[in-house]
Amino acid sequence: MHKCSCLCGSVRFDINTHLKNAINCHCKFCRKSHGSPFVTVLVVLPEYFTLLSGEENLQRYPEDETKTGRIVCNICGSKLFTETAKGAPLSVYAAALEDESEVEVMAHTNVESKSPFVVISDNLPQFGGSITKEDYMKMVF
Numbered sequence: 147m148h149k150c151s152c153l154c155g156s157v158r159f160d161i162n163t164h165l166k167n168a169i170n171c172h173c174k175f176c177r178k179s180h181g182s183p184f185v186t187v188l189v190v191l192p193e194y195f196t197l198l199s200g201e202e203n204l205q206r207y208p209e210d211e212t213k214t215g216r217i218v219c220n221i222c223g224s225k226l227f228t229e230t231a232k233g234a235p236l237s238v239y240a241a242a243l244e245d246e247s248e249v250e251v252m253a254h255t256n257v258e259s260k261s262p263f264v265v266i267s268d269n270l271p272q273f274g275g276s277i278t279k280e281d282y283m284k285m286v287f
């Protein structure tokens with residue numbers, strides 16, 4: 147069980163999964179949204195995600211539920227996770243973890259649109275677009 151929270155502490159949730167399947171996403175949407183050169187996400191199945199507090203502070207962008215939503219705390223603005231369809235895996239931002247020491251990155255995605263000043267200097271697999279479910283399953287299992 148790993149504890150997660152936003153910067154102000156009003157939103158708290160647990161993820162009950164290992165942290166060895168993190169992905170660095172270099173897409174423009176993640177970069178714009180976070181104001182950072184890439185974002186590290188953990189793929190978590192909904193049944194391993196437990197919201198403990200702050201449901202009333204969760205804000206979704208965009209509100210259109212047919213699109214992938216980025217969920218932020220409406221007090222401190224922390225990006226916490228994304229949700230797609232109901233029941234689909236969530237992408238939890240690794241920075242939401244209170245203890246990131248067990249996080250292991252296993253791949254880079256959307257490297258074709260990465261920030262020009264970012265130099266990837268590790269030997270992890272790189273994917274031009276988003277990672278497919280098949281590629282993901284191969285790496286994780």
Ligand SMILES: [Zn+2]
Nearest residue numbers: 152154219222
């Ligand atoms: Zn907050």
Ligand SMILES: [Zn+2]
Nearest residue numbers: 171172173176
């Ligand atoms: Zn992205």
